[in-house]
Amino acid sequence: MITRETDYAIRALLYLACGKPNTWVSASVLATQMEIPYRFLRRILLKLGEMKLVVSARGKYGGVRLAKPAEVTTLYEIVQAADPQAIMLNICLAEGEVCSRAVRCVIHDELADIQQALHTRLHSITLADLAAKDQNRLPV
């Protein structure tokens, strides 16, 4: 399940992708525009920074912007950055997990298949795709 945190991360990056490139956007603007609790967003942006999805500038007129073009940032990367656990369909599929039933477990394999399909799908959607859809939206 996509958590609020992940949802907020997507929203924030989407806003950046829709705006003028190479301009700093402050967390407070992002928070109000995308309806995200300010302090929570701050912490999320830190994480996105660590994962190299955004770069930031301190000081007055500082803020945050995309670290790379929206065309090469996938939904997979975003979810992965915001909540690495969400990508795993079952604990038994996680890296380094040891499950006593793993060798002979038919569920394991089946879930692995489904997870693979999900990942492929997430990989195929870029931030630019989302931004494009957003532009085509009729104003409410």
Place this chain on the structure above:
Amino acid sequence: MITRETDYAIRALLYLACGKPNTWVSASVLATQMEIPYRFLRRILLKLGEMKLVVSARGKYGGVRLAKPAEVTTLYEIVQAADPQAIMLNICLAEGEVCSRAVRCVIHDELADIQQALHTRLHSITLADLAAKDQNRLPV
């Protein structure tokens, strides 16, 4: 993410699907065979009973068995029964949820698409499919 509870539910039903039909299997047998904590399993079986996936018999030599043929029980139903939340990719997709951004939210639509694909996949896998794969497994 598939919780332990859901995983246990699948395991239990799989065991029933692999055994002789129309025989009562006790929770203690299921627990030991499928490596599920007994008391936890008891509670899960209750839920599966409510959702009409199993029927039960009290008293000595009682137990539980599939309520319908394994061919018509889908993975979707099982996950739905064990953990209804797990089926939802985002809170904003849940029934009766009201999100201030829903009308103009591009993430909403995208996640709805992905969720739809996931559901289709879960619908297409039956307990009988899992049981068949299990039979074909080489003994470890």
Place this chain on the structure above:
DNA sequence: AAGGATTGATACCATTTGTGTATCAGTTCT
């Protein structure tokens, strides 16, 4: 040099969820 606006890095907090355990009542077969 001062002051305001901004991020960096943590620490804290309340509530819910996940994963069990325990208890007792009711049922059925021998």
Place this chain on the structure above:
DNA sequence: AGAACTGATACACAAATGGTATCAATCCTT
């Protein structure tokens, strides 16, 4: 009567979730 079951709850505890608060560091403008 008694053993082996299920039905229905209640309890317990750790982790995750969603959010808040604080303080330091940095940068721009005046």
